[in-house]
Amino acid sequence: MPAALSYPGVYVEEIPSGVRTITGVPTSVAAFIGRALRGPVNEPFVINSFGDFDRTFGGQRVAYPMSYAINDFFLNGGGQAVVVRLWLVGAAGGTGIATLAPGGMNLVAASPGSWADQVKVTVDTNGITLEIAQLQDPTLVAADLFNLTIEYPGSNPEIIRNVTVKDGPRRVDRVLEHESSLIRLDKLPNGQPNLPANPPAAGATANGAGGDDGAGLDNATLIGNENNKTGMFALKKADIFNLLCIPPDSRGGETTPAVYQAAMAFCVAHRAMLIVDPRPSWSSNATPAGMGAAELGNLNLGGTGARNAALYFPRVIESDPLRKGQLDYFVPCGMVAGIMARTDGERGVWKAPAGLDAGLVGVQGLEANLTDGENGQLNPLGINCLRSFPVLGRVVWGARTLRGADQFGDEYKYVPVRRLALYIEESLYRGTKWVVFEPNDEPLWPQIRLNVGAFMHNHFRQGAFEGSTPKDAYFVRCDKDTTTQNDIDLGIVNIIVGFAPLKPAEFVVIKLQQIAGQIAV
Secondary structure, eight states: OOSOOOSSSOOOOOOOOOOOOOOOOOSOOEEEEEOOSSSOBSOOEEESSHHHHHHHHOSOOTTOHHHHHHHHHHHTTOOOEEEEEOOBOOTTOSOOOOEEOGGGOOEEESSOSGGGGGOEEEEEOTTOOHHHHHHHOTTOOGGGOEEEEEEOTTSOOEEEEEEBSSSSTTBHHHHHHHHOSSEEEOBOTTSOBOOOSSOOOTTOEEEOBOOOOOBOOOHHHHHOOTTTTOGGGGGGGSSOOSEEEOOOSSTTOOOOHHHHHHHHHHHHHTTOEEEEOOOHHHHTSSSGGGGHHHHHHHHTOOSGGGGGEEEEESOEEEEEGGGTTEEEEEOSHHHHHHHHHHHHHHTOTTSOSOSTTOBOTTOOEESSOOOHHHHHHHGGGTEEEEEEETTTEEEEEOOBOTTOOTTTOOTTOBHHHHHHHHHHHHHHHHHTGGGTTSOOSTTHHHHHHHHHHHHHHHHHHTTOBSSSSHHHHEEEEOSTTTSOHHHHHTTOOOOEEEEOBOOOOOOOOOOOOOOOOOOOO
């Protein structure tokens, strides 16, 4: 009813339809954890291209395998990644952050690393625009203002104009925080900015010194602390990620089972898939197929949590642009994550990221060239093989989770089935938050069925489910049978959603029969 019917006439009232569209979440945002040349530490940073990684984290570096994995991700079709750079204090101790002091003003690098030893800062007063600065702070005079030019090899200079050491919007620490990716003003022990009493003199310069790349990462640093949100737990600060890659910390190294075990549990909690890489000793073995069961035992990624993990074997051979094109061995996690993203975009998350369309881009070879028989030893164990076929090239030739061994008979045996379930879970988790605190009775339940049903039907039309009719493909239940009076008293509404997943045609059987000659009777 309108608020008040005070005069004769026509009153118009808008009635809510009850439609609240549920939007599907992204399916292939890949998270990478490891060391990089520079960039924020223990902070998830979203990138949309390798150019973004180059600008923020310093691009590919021989000593940092994560940079190669991220390049493989985008090269193979990846669209968005979340990077968590980690840094561990080295033998020199300290924070690893370089310092600069042009004209008595104490500046520091924006992040730890020896990269900042190449930074140069110059102070000048050329082209000071007092009028513009006074628009933000009328008390400023020309003598209060100065410019900073920050130079770093391989990138365009940062020119920070019209800053001051006086309090106000143009105070140098505030401006650097928003406009520079390279330096910051130093802070006092109490956390306050270390502002000099007077502006630095024009012409003063300073070079960075004291930067430290730190030590190799250990298990504790990679896993991190949940309360402090460090290590992999830094991803709790990210909006979403669907795939997790943890490349080895050093060339020829390996990610330890302890890290993978912690990462798998973390992925289960965040509805994501962990992509597991093989150990170098496995890939380089003369008889790798026979080592499959032992390698799985070494990883110890068991239980129902293994539904959220997939192992790809062997390592790949790529040309290293930083070593004049020499061939070397690299883990496949970034490449596989890129193929998953590419498949999601072309076909949907319900399509297995494997087969002839799942070609490995940028690969010169595989460390182990498996035969059909060797593939047949590994596939029943839930190990996904990378294969090389004449003419067809190198492709992903497996789509099982680590719960996909034949002896488990798990309902989430296949990667696309598990990823589709995780996608539906996360989409409905986010898309039904409007239900919280709504009156829990008959008017609410049909609205829930309407909105969740519309989401499921849209995916049925896209071919995400098995079945020729919606009734065969999915169901949504929310009524007095799913939500009892006791549930209502406890503040609970139960929504039951079921779907018939599409399972990949893993084995194609062709039967041939000769036609016998006709016998006259």
